[in-house]
Amino acid sequence: MTRFELLREPAHTGENRCWPCTALNLTLVAAGALVVGRRRRALAVLIAALGTLLVWTRGYVVPYTPRVAPRLVAASPVPNEWFDHDTAPPAAAQASSDGLAGDVDGEALLETLQADGVLVADGEMVDLDPSFRDAWETEMATLADHPTDDLADAAFEVAHAASVSVTDGEERQWIRLGDGSGNVMTETWLSRPVAVAETAAVRALTEWLDDPATRRAAAGPLRMFLTDCPDCGEQLVESTTMNCCGGSTPSRSEPADVLACPACETRLYTFE
Numbered sequence: 235m236t237r238f239e240l241l242r243e244p245a246h247t248g249e250n251r252c253w254p255c256t257a258l259n260l261t262l263v264a265a266g267a268l269v270v271g272r273r274r275r276a277l278a279v280l281i282a283a284l285g286t287l288l289v290w291t292r293g294y295v296v297p298y299t300p301r302v303a304p305r306l307v308a309a310s311p312v313p314n315e316w317f318d319h320d321t322a323p324p325a326a327a328q329a330s331s332d333g334l335a336g337d338v339d340g341e342a343l344l345e346t347l348q349a350d351g352v353l354v355a356d357g358e359m360v361d362l363d364p365s366f367r368d369a370w371e372t373e374m375a376t377l378a379d380h381p382t383d384d385l386a387d388a389a390f391e392v393a394h395a396a397s398v399s400v401t402d403g404e405e406r407q408w409i410r411l412g413d414g415s416g417n418v419m420t421e422t423w424l425s426r427p428v429a430v431a432e433t434a435a436v437r438a439l440t441e442w443l444d445d446p447a448t449r450r451a452a453a454g455p456l457r458m459f460l461t462d463c464p465d466c467g468e469q470l471v472e473s474t475t476m477n478c479c480g481g482s483t484p485s486r487s488e489p490a491d492v493l494a495c496p497a498c499e500t501r502l503y504t505f506e
């Protein structure tokens with residue numbers, strides 16, 4: 235980890251970066267540097283450089299920006315939607331599901347998983363059967379050691395896909411599963427942690443479920459039971475998709491709660 239990365243504030247940078255906040259802060263830094271620059275040129279350059287670095291690494295430099303900015307925005311003609319943040323993959327992947335299977339009948343799946351002993355119910359609570367958790371974690375530990383190309387091959391083996399490739403994104407690598415049409419909009423993009431979790435789940439489920447389609451369908455929902463990042467081992471945190479700018483919730487939707495790895499800056503599960 236470099237010194238630069240130590241400074242980084244994942245909640246407000248990378249995919250979580252709030253561009254309106256960043257723009258607002260950079261404007262304020264520039265204005266501050268200009269004012270100082272009238273008298274002390276060297277100091278102004280230092281302020282501009284430090285301020286920009288801080289905005290870049292921490293998301294903002296003006297204290298309380300995430301809380302103050304929405305009020306400024308609410309009082310201005312700027313649409314509130316600009317402050318609507320998400321940790322989603324690139325636009326192309328949003329069109330597809332973010333897992334190995336598409337839409338799933340949750341109720342029926344839950345019943346199957348309980349009937350076959352993958353999940354155990356305790357009153358209102360449902361949890362992983364301890365022996366399944368062991369099997370899943372063993373598979374995850376193996377896959378997490380794989381370089382991304384090998385992990386992609388492993389995901390392709392269990393996925394219902396026609397092609398697989400690895401793309402180096404700005405912040406992370408993506409495993410892309412295609413349906414053979416060559417259309418990027420129908421591809422499924424998996425981050426490493428999600429690919430590890432789902433591929434491991436499908437592998438481990440072989441002992442519990444006979445039907446490969448059901449195993450794939452279960453892999454996504456099972457991610458809600460993760461406690462640690464499947465890829466780096468960091469403890470997962472529950473967060474909200476709108477974790478900047480005070481969450482000016484548009485009335486049309488409530489913010490979804492997500493399970494995310496703060497180290498990988500990756501969403502592992504979205505609670506609907």
Ligand SMILES: [Zn+2]
Binds near residue numbers: 463465466468498
């Ligand atoms: Zn992680």
